[in-house]
Amino acid sequence: MERYATNSEQETEAAAAELAKRLRPGDVIAFRGELGAGKTAFTRGLARGLGIAQDVSSPTFALLNEYRGPVTLYHFDMYRIQDEDSLYSTGFFDYLDGDGILVVEWSENIPWALPEDVITVTLERTGENERAITVEGGARF
Amino acid sequence: MNILALDTSSKACSCALWREGALAGEYFLNAGLTHSQTILPMVDSLLATMGVEAGEVDLFAVSTGPGSFTGLRIGIAAVKGMAMALNRPCVPVSTLWALALNMQQFRGYVAPVMDARRGQVYTALFRGDGAALRREWADAAVSMAELGAEIKKLTQPVILVGDGAQLCLDTLGGELPELLLAPQTLRHQRAASVALAAQLAGDAARCTAGELAPVYLRLSQAERERNQKRSDHK
Numbered sequence: 001m002e003r004y005a006t007n008s009e010q011e012t013e014a015a016a017a018e019l020a021k022r023l024r025p026g027d028v029i030a031f032r033g034e035l036g037a038g039k040t041a042f043t044r045g046l047a048r049g050l051g052i053a054q055d056v057s058s059p060t061f062a063l064l065n066e067y068r069g070p071v072t073l074y075h076f077d078m079y080r081i082q083d084e085d086s087l088y089s090t091g092f093f094d095y096l097d098g099d100g101i102l103v104v105e106w107s108e109n110i111p112w113a114l115p116e117d118v119i120t121v122t123l124e125r126t127g128e129n130e131r132a133i134t135v136e137g138g139a140r141f
Numbered sequence: 142m143n144i145l146a147l148d149t150s151s152k153a154c155s156c157a158l159w160r161e162g163a164l165a166g167e168y169f170l171n172a173g174l175t176h177s178q179t180i181l182p183m184v185d186s187l188l189a190t191m192g193v194e195a196g197e198v199d200l201f202a203v204s205t206g207p208g209s210f211t212g213l214r215i216g217i218a219a220v221k222g223m224a225m226a227l228n229r230p231c232v233p234v235s236t237l238w239a240l241a242l243n244m245q246q247f248r249g250y251v252a253p254v255m256d257a258r259r260g261q262v263y264t265a266l267f268r269g270d271g272a273a274l275r276r277e278w279a280d281a282a283v284s285m286a287e288l289g290a291e292i293k294k295l296t297q298p299v300i301l302v303g304d305g306a307q308l309c310l311d312t313l314g315g316e317l318p319e320l321l322l323a324p325q326t327l328r329h330q331r332a333a334s335v336a337l338a339a340q341l342a343g344d345a346a347r348c349t350a351g352e353l354a355p356v357y358l359r360l361s362q363a364e365r366e367r368n369q370k371r372s373d374h375k
Contacts, residue, residue, distance in 0.1 A: 088359060
């Protein structure tokens with residue numbers, strides 16, 4: 001388990017960009033954290049660290065955003081996913097079999113569908129701009 | 142008659158041309174590539190290499206499920222597009238039936254098994270007399286344990302095909318030593334078998350491009366909750 005404390009959105013992004021260097025194709029990152037905890041900022045940092053030039057935005061309405069670069073980043077939002085059928089119809093299981101990196105917001109809704117070696121990133125608000133970040137799982141963290 | 146068949150229902154991807162009652166050509170890929178990027182170039186290349194114009198295809202066949210959500214939609218959308226443009230009929234083929242046809246001349250039971258994740262499989266059962274296969278069970282999504290319990294009741298050899306065949310053998314082989322595994326080269330979904338299914342199906346199975354639809358075959362929520370309760374009790 002690894003812990004970071006960041007004092008701004010920029011620092012959260014930078015921490016994510018550092019973490020990105022240790023990711024491998026096929027990794028699944030599950031976020032835990034409430035609205036405004038910095039999940040999208042963290043994903044933006046991951047994308048930057050992976051060498052992806054595309055802009056990152058919240059996938060709330062699209063359910064899935066795809067960012068292409070040296071490795072493809074699939075950014076899911078499970079906020080409206082309630083059961084296995086609705087998850088199946090996002091294509092989530094097909095992406096799990098692929099060689100991109102998956103980032104899952106609101107992973108709390110699909111704990112049963114996450115792979116055993118999932119990397120869990122917990123973002124907690126400790127102040128207006130301060131965040132406590134915990135990274136665990138995947139044998140590397 | 143020329144039948145063009147596509148299968149993109151799981152990780153492998155293939156297309157085949159069936160001509161005058163026999164397999165004339167087949168392209169098969171199991172390279173982890175994206176079906177949406179490979180299937181149409183494969184069809185294009187197969188037809189071009191064989192010197193067959195798209196307009197010479199009389200009938201389209203496609204695996205309509207069960208299978209991967211994205212995969213099924215890619216194959217069906219591709220066939221819909223071609224069949225609609227050329228105004229040709231289509232035959233929807235059960236992925237499990239096509240898999241079973243890989244073992245068409247088997248004497249005994251043929252059980253196609255596809256991994257549906259989390260201990261679930263898509264399966265069906267067919268009985269072969271050495272010439273033809275006859276369906277015994279409808280396509281279903283069941284737990285591996287349920288499949289094992291059903292197989293136990295059978296009195297003839299059972300051969301497993303499909304991407305869940307190995308998993309099924311590993312899980313159930315201990316208590317069911319009579320289980321057989323199809324040869325590796327016959328274990329995947331093959332467009333050739335989808336074409337064969339269309340050939341066997343006859344005119345009544347045909348539909349229009351517009352009528353073609355995926356059959357996802359998901360467990361109902363109630364069934365899943367029941368299974369969950371059962372496994373919780375163990």
